[in-house]
Amino acid sequence: MVAEDPKxxxxxxxELLAAVPNLRAFAVSLSGRHHVxxxxxxxxxxxxxxxxxxxxxxxxxKAWLFTILRxxxxxxxxKRGREVSDSDGIxxxxxxxxxxxxxxxxxxxxxxxxxxxxxxxxxxxxxxGASGFAYEEAAEICGCAVxxxxxxxxxxxxxLQELLGVTGEGDYGPDAHSSAVTKRAFAV
Amino acid sequence: MTKRDIQxxxxxxxxxxxxxxxxxxxxxxxxxxxxxxxxDRFMSLLERLEKAxxxxxxxxxxxxxxxxx
Numbered sequence: 352m353v354a355e356d357p358k359x360x361x362x363x364x365x366e367l368l369a370a371v372p373n374l375r376a377f378a379v380s381l382s383g384r385h386h387v388x389x390x391x392x393x394x395x396x397x398x399x400x401x402x403x404x405x406x407x408x409x410x411x412x413k414a415w416l417f418t419i420l421r422x423x424x425x426x427x428x429x430k431r432g433r434e435v436s437d438s439d440g441i442x443x444x445x446x447x448x449x450x451x452x453x454x455x456x457x458x459x460x461x462x463x464x465x466x467x468x469x470x471x472x473x474x475x476x477x478x479x480g481a482s483g484f485a486y487e488e489a490a491e492i493c494g495c496a497v498x499x500x501x502x503x504x505x506x507x508x509x510x511l512q513e514l515l516g517v518t519g520e521g522d523y524g525p526d527a528h529s530s531a532v533t534k535r536a537f538a539v
Numbered sequence: 540m541t542k543r544d545i546q547x548x549x550x551x552x553x554x555x556x557x558x559x560x561x562x563x564x565x566x567x568x569x570x571x572x573x574x575x576x577x578x579d580r581f582m583s584l585l586e587r588l589e590k591a592x593x594x595x596x597x598x599x600x601x602x603x604x605x606x607x608x
Binding site for chain 1: 560561562564565566567568569570571572573574575576577578580581582584585588589
């Protein structure tokens with residue numbers, strides 16, 4: 352057994368590992384496929400590990416990792432051309448590979464709708480609506496203005512509502528009561 | 540990051556969003572992937588990376604006279 356070297360930054364490894372479930376969810380949402388997503392996460396981990404000296408402790412590690420993964424996704428997409436996009440609904444056939452992952456038809460429908468969004472809109476709505484980033488952080492990750500992120504999210508939301516046939520709030524909420532509470536809480 | 544963090548942060552980011560339908564679905568979908576946890580391949584990948592790093596630092600520190608081959 353090798354004695355642990357105190358110089359090695361175990362915090363980095365710990366934080367990296369802790370971010371993996373979130374990174375995977377982002378990668379799956381972005382790429383539309385589990386196996387592509389896991390390869391993306393693996394590349395991200397390796398890149399992050401190699402570049403850990405560039406990471407400033409105390410800064411937002413999650414945003415840093417998401418930026419790496421996003422760059423990796425787009426560079427692979429450019430290399431593979433159209434193969435990565437799933438406009439033909441190829442992901443549907445991938446579903447059979449992971450039957451447990453989208454158990455409900457509801458999630459499958461949502462997945463289909465999400466995949467139909469242009470990738471800039473998709474990433475914007477995911478980063479802010481699900482990954483837990485503020486508009487400003489999402490703008491930094493995507494390398495665009497905050498206003499651009501906001502308008503992409505609006506377009507994404509409208510398109511998703513259209514595709515899913517959601518006419519207004521509450522349709523899919525947990526129940527009418529909590530929907531009303533949410534509406535009150537977030538009303539400006 | 541816990542489920543609750545996601546909900547809180549997601550909610551905060553969506554401060555104008557009263558369309559709970561689409562955002563709730565998005566979070567539900569996202570969480571379903573998150574809840575799959577950390578696949579073994581990533582645990583072992585990080586262990587390999589860490590071991591490789593330790594080994595190379597060890598080699599540098601000891602200044603091995605030969606490379607063994």
